[in-house]
Amino acid sequence: MNTLAILCLLCLTFGLSQQTSQDDEWQTWKQTHQKSYSNYKEEMYRRKIWQKKMNHINVHNNRVDKQYTLQMNRFGDQESMTKKKLIPQLQRPITLKQDNLVSSGDAAAPTSFDWRTKGVIGAVSNQGQIGDVEAIVAAESVASLQAIKTGQLFNLSAEEIDDCGCGEQLLIKDIFGCIRSKIGGLCTTQTYKQSPTQTCNKESCQAVGMVSGTNFIPHGDEAEMGKAILKSPLMVYVDASHPSFEMYSEGIYAEDSCSQSQIDHVLQVVGYGQRDNKSYWICKNSWGESWGINGYIWIERGRNMCGIASLAIYPY
Template sequence: MKVACVVLLLALTSSSLGAPRDNLLRRWEEWKVKYGRRYSGQGGHNNMVDAGFSLEMNNLADGRLSGRQLFKHSPVVDVSLGNELPSAPPKTFDWRSKGVISPVSNQGELGSPVAIVAEECVASLQAIKTGELPQLSSQEIQDCCPMPVGEVFDCIHNFGGVCSRSTYPVITGHCRNSSCQAEVQIQGGKSVPASQVDKMVDDLLQRPLLALIDASKPSFEEYSSGIYSDADCSKTVVDHALQVVGYGEEDGQEFWICKNSWGESWGENGYIRIKKGSDTCGVESHASYPY
């Protein structure tokens, strides 16, 4: 495991780039004690990223999630997605204010982010329809849909819907959907055409979205606040999933509001604002939703 990203973060999170060396070393030693880390080597490099957001020395600062699985997903170029909304959407929108977004989860070093976000999107869709937000089993989705990524919502439809979290057994690797009664059923899933921002907004105004992104860069793992953008991340090779719950604008910069699954201590209380309109890390090329 490389120490390089930790040294980078120490430089970025200090009060100034010219912070005294002894202060950086002190913060490095404090971080290792706080998170129980021990290392056998030393090293470092400096690679500045977009200054429009802040990083912090969180528990992922040494790349503990660097072994994430890459997802095979091809962007959809064009597809008919149903009803069209008015051409003048609101300037800002946030599903959190509607009471249809579940609390931030923490997948830790285990668990499928696709399954977690798929469950969140199905639950949100049910809440929009009925006014009640169910607690569904992401474990069931992970067990019964181990391979599909772009087709995860079709898979949920095919196995009959999602059981509640309390009725599905906590067993990894074995699909046991027959052991419980599905609480929510869906018809399947649809993809948002790649890089069509206006269409993504229209779809988002109807329900939250699942977006696959490249979250492999240290700048994402140690994100703290602000509008995230990193030119080094990929738009085509994706390894993580987020729930897109809204959008907004700050100081002339538009952004997507996305919920992560790394706990409330990460980012902005578990959320990240991602630069909108430039397909940052593929967020606008790999979005889908249940219906």
């Protein structure tokens, strides 16, 4: 057998071995996440998405210039979990409620801060593909504010926010003011009873989460975010449309392709920290504890990464 034939045989053997390995990984992933498909065509379509993401993960994790890593998760066979929306220019002046901000005369801010250590952050939610993430994070934000004020942390109803017309208040609308004026406060998830027609049923329960309105952080101002978060966790809108976000595992997330104006997801910022002289925001997601760092992601601080400071709000 000549040298060329031997090389061809080796290449064929390697290719078959690689294909077998990928087949095994695919089968293991399906079993782990209990995936099944209606027919062969559907499975091949899903596998193509999965393979593209797997290739992206492998290339990314082999790069030495990245400060975060990726891993395959249950979203591996899905197209983007989110749908982008445009943040327009603010249409009116934003007045911050000054007693909810740290003034310049206050003591120097700590180098790290985490509301989770103070018992005012609830468990990580799992919104699924159809959950209203705005309502989820708004409910979490009201719950955190209530816990800061009273020492009692409740699991407040995102469904009530949706049913009563305060969901989808995106783009400078006063979502927390809406909760106050249209609902009067939020009930717990255990006590709120959804109506069959998904209309507002606030009379079905007693509100325990009270709020007065919405404060807006000036556009792109992470310094003000740093002040505000010492008083309350923040609700932020970000661009989460990239495979790197969906497959995030750990480390400080910085995606060069991220947009600061095209946003599609909402997070709760619960604090900030530093690692290797790099600053980051500690952000709570709503995709379950198996995603990211037990349900959280560290997003680079200081560059308005993925628009995290383009529309940041908090309740008072």
